[in-house]
Amino acid sequence: MSTRITSFEEYKTVYSESVKNPEKFWVSVAGEYYWRRKWDEVLKWNFSEPDVKWFTGGKLNITENCLDRHLESRAKQTALIWEPNNPDEKGRTFTYRELYHEVCRFANMLRHHGVKKGDRVCIYMGMVPELAIALLGCARIGAIHSVVFGGFSFNSLADRINDAECCMVITADGAFRGAKDIPLKNVVDDALKNCPSVKKVIVLKRTGSDVRMQPGRDFWCHEEINNTHHDCHPEVMDAEDMLFILYTSGSTGKPKGVVHTTAGYMVFADYTFRNVFQYNDGDIYWCTADIGWVTGHTYLVYGPLLAGATTLMFEGIPTWPDAGRFWKIVDKYKVNIIYTAPTAIRSLQAMGLEYVKPYKLDSLRVLGTVGEPINEEAWHWYNDNIGKKRCPIVDTWWQTETGGILITPLAGITPLKPSFATLPFPGIQPAIVDENGKELSGNNVEGRLCIKFPWPGMIRTTYRNHARCRENYFEQYKGYYFTGDGCKRDENGFYRITGRVDDVIKVSGHLLGTAEVENAINQHPDIVESAVVGFPHAIKGWGIYAFVIPERERSDKEKLKKEISDTVTKFMGSIGRPDKIQIVRGLPKTRSGKIMRRILRKIAEGDTSNLGDTTTLLDPSVVDEIKAGAL
């Protein structure tokens, strides 16, 4: 059993060995899985193509490692606990044996509907156990899952389905989230008007709301799964066969389909999970992320199940029925490890301690955060009031593209520093570069964060567009994977991630492309042009500020703003809804027609004293107008 790191000294040794001989290091980790065939070659790589392959020649199925492998020793152990949105509804639990059978039945249903190895299946659901089962069911038969977050609306969904040419959509009639009932199937119906590749839709009954079922295309999950067998022969996959696609926002309007492959992702998900959280047998582990995001993929489903852990899944939101819900769940299930987002912490902090006080929280041993930088105030609030100063906080930095955690403390093992993600995980070789791509050596430096050596969980390509992968991540700084993040290394070599340096913003921990929001705003028939930038937001981290140019002067400005907001919600989803909309007559453009976002960002931040060089502007007077009307 390749083990867990158990002391800071050991971390230092393991880290330095992992850098000296990465292949030997990752082989020592990969040895313990269930391989149908072991690999011929550990690593082949170049970052110029990029071409990265781990464990070539190896054959396996990830679900055999998540499920079958545990049946001997953990058949009766709880694998998955599900807490529904409504605290009065009964939860559900699945032992490893039960989960194994559910996954097999689901997989057989997919096969029965013609889904084959290599087919893409879109999953668009709320946080119900069947969502996790659907992922694993796809992986069981070698189908590539592409989960789309249930908060996205029809156009975002259609874009993602079309890009991956999915043959099937797995969805539900609706999803409960707090006081809301989200009509998922209706959104799917809207999306599918423009998705010719989709032949079948499997619909889970969850909310009981009225849906339209199209004969020959739409099938109720409970009817289809009824007579399926509870064992299912797993498809034997090559190490580098695709496991999933997950779309993430980029600087251009269209999201990128980040591709992860089987073996490397598996090894990385499991090994990071065990070490970062220091999971002990019997622990109850809760990742609050939605499976629609990469955190849910790696640290709610795959990582914990690979490790034989008990993973908790929550359907609802932190503030419903009240802001004590998280802590109520912690006490109810005696959660030992909780992994959540700074934005959730800040929103609960703002609600006041009376929502925390009724709960004991004495089961907690490790706290984690992910998704954005955690400010010191939130860090201390989490540490003092949730962890009661006895639980290490692991501030884990990573990305959809990295597959798993790259820079992080190991809980209780390596030192902490509030607002720092601290040290690289074994096998990870970060580099900070300046604008010209020169690596800044030594400590006390600040620049852009790159990674200079491959790790097993890294992105392999962007789906059906390898050039985009190269341009996005590997071309800007030759020989490096570029993260898009700014970063500092302090006097002790600890890393602090300072935030994005491109046109994407993290809104409540969700990555959003400003161009994506602009596209949605421009769907409003009266809007000629728009420009979206981020502004610092006390709870969300970043808020969305939209400057919009209407076709004609409208006296009912508030009504127009409301319409724009509704357009964005309907077209892309409420996560893109602007916090502020400023109606303007023009945008600051250079003579070549490029919007000077730098100026808009400053205005959105409320810092208009020094807008920098504006001499290249076509019409500098628009800036004064925008400044005067700033919100």
Ligand code: 7RM
């Ligand atoms: C896991 C996830 C990736 C971006 C990344 C950063 C930001 C994530 C942290 C963080 C500071 C952290 N995937 N980010 N974790 N920034 N400290 N601990 O969030 O693809 O959705 O976003 O998130 O900017 O590049 S993601």
